Amino acid sequence: MDSVIGGPEYPLPLEDYKRYGRQMILDGFGLQGQVNLSRASVAVVGAGGLGCPALQYLGAAGVGRIGIFDHDRVEISNLQRQILHNEETVGIVNSRLVIDAVTSAISASNALTLLAGYDLILDCTDNVPTRYLLSDTAVALKTPLVSGAAQKFDGQLCVYHYGENGPCYRCIFPVPPKPSNVGSCEELGILGAVTGIIGNMQALEAIKILTGLHDGKPVMHIYNALSTPPFRTIKLRSKREGCPACGTGALEKALVRDTDYVQFCGGLRPDWEHTGLAQGEAGKRIDAKSLSALLASDPFAVEIIDVRQPTEFGIVHLPGSKNVPLKQLVEYPQNMSRKSRSSSPAGWVTTHRRQQTRCEVSTEVRV
Amino acid sequence: MAGAETSSVTIKVEFSGGLELLFSNQRSHTLTLPAAVPTDNATTVPVPSTIEATKPADITYLIHYLRDHLLQERAELFEENGTVRPGILVLINDTDWELEGEGDYVVKEGDEVVFISTLHGG
Numbered sequence A: 001m002d003s004v005i006g007g008p009e010y011p012l013p014l015e016d017y018k019r020y021g022r023q024m025i026l027d028g029f030g031l032q033g034q035v036n037l038s039r040a041s042v043a044v045v046g047a048g049g050l051g052c053p054a055l056q057y058l059g060a061a062g063v064g065r066i067g068i069f070d071h072d073r074v075e076i077s078n079l080q081r082q083i084l085h086n087e088e089t090v091g092i093v094n095s096r097l098v099i100d101a102v103t104s105a106i107s108a109s110n111a112l113t114l115l116a117g118y119d120l121i122l123d124c125t126d127n128v129p130t131r132y133l134l135s136d137t138a139v140a141l142k143t144p145l146v147s148g149a150a151q152k153f154d155g156q157l158c159v160y161h162y163g164e165n166g167p168c169y170r171c172i173f174p175v176p177p178k179p180s181n182v183g184s185c186e187e188l189g190i191l192g193a194v195t196g197i198i199g200n201m202q203a204l205e206a207i208k209i210l211t212g213l214h215d216g217k218p219v220m221h222i223y224n225a226l227s228t229p230p231f232r233t234i235k236l237r238s239k240r241e242g243c244p245a246c247g248t249g250a251l252e253k254a255l256v257r258d259t260d261y262v263q264f265c266g267g268l269r270p271d272w273e274h275t276g277l278a279q280g281e282a283g284k285r286i287d288a289k290s291l292s293a294l295l296a297s298d299p300f301a302v303e304i305i306d307v308r309q310p311t312e313f314g315i316v317h318l319p320g321s322k323n324v325p326l327k328q329l330v331e332y333p334q335n336m337s338r339k340s341r342s343s344s345p346a347g348w349v350t351t352h353r354r355q356q357t358r359c360e361v362s363t364e365v366r367v
Numbered sequence B: 001m002a003g004a005e006t007s008s009v010t011i012k013v014e015f016s017g018g019l020e021l022l023f024s025n026q027r028s029h030t031l032t033l034p035a036a037v038p039t040d041n042a043t044t045v046p047v048p049s050t051i052e053a054t055k056p057a058d059i060t061y062l063i064h065y066l067r068d069h070l071l072q073e074r075a076e077l078f079e080e081n082g083t084v085r086p087g088i089l090v091l092i093n094d095t096d097w098e099l100e101g102e103g104d105y106v107v108k109e110g111d112e113v114v115f116i117s118t119l120h121g122g
């Protein structure tokens, strides 16, 4: 009975040979590669710019079970349909693909439970504390972590905790950056195609690991859309002996349970928008309505200096405002024209969301 | 002292992951450093002849040099306690600097040193 489809000799259903034939004939992939994928489970944490393309390609490659974790997006079930639909366009719907859609936020208290049972974790998240949490969890659960990140025109991709003595995220970045030094895509910008490239590559690294095609060497791939060549691969150190997550005597699961990841990463990221709304010292701040009223009564009452970057200024700015990027203003405050100083009772400085600049403005600039 | 041909060392420095914004928005720089530099990493160029304690130019010196001479923005975005701030990866000829001795690595003619800020977005 060995020659029965689905039996030991032909372990996949007939339609799979048709659907996945083109990847199965690849050297090093073969029948076994496809069988491995069909039996594999992958957790994709974050279903945004990185997670969505990764999910599409994992589904289309025939991964047996995919977990989607995202608490920000309520339309996660919609995404589930998209992955299945994507399969339809490739061939026959894989009714055997199991998708677990999880909308509870991953935290130190539930990560070990939620992510247990997956062969691989994809970090497609957008913040530092979750990146440390996922790395520690991957180490504790003994699964590799395929980590992707993107910002502006840049992307980074790395497989952590894999291969002989492969480092974890903490081995490479033992100390988290200060929250104020971390920008978000919302503040700094991101090109969708860049997240697409990195997300696709995360799926690719996952497929390589699951089919045994990955060489297990610790490297980081760095991408910049504007550079030629756009990719660069760097050789990383191996595991750090004293790493609290993966080093000798590491706490493993207890580390995950006992760490306050937000605190570890220096607390919550400053809420610049909220900070910007805070009431300042009387006479040093003005809200939009008061400014509008002031200008309506006398268009020359104030001179408005917009300290954002020229690109941001070019998108939208207040009528009559002048663009002097903060750096220039702080560096050469004397360059502000005398005329404008004497003719205006005050100089107003506007910024968008990156309100961390505000404090410098108030201390350095006396117009 | 060594001969004239070894009195300076020219290297390529690259910034990536947003760090280039701190350095005139220029990703690639070619730098010529003095081959022997003060042990306290003071970056006055040329090195005053009164300086007695010198060491070969290393990555720690390079970090000080970049901070003092090329950095255009707030120093804390690049340097902290004499080394790079957390979240910056340093590569020497495409290899993690931890494999090369970190700050003590002595720069050689033609070396390429890359500073990369980790990204967190997705």
Ligand SMILES: [Zn+2]
Residues within 6 Å of the ligand: A167, A168, A169, A170, A171, A172, A239, A240, A243, A244, A245, A246, A247
């Ligand atoms: Zn580690």
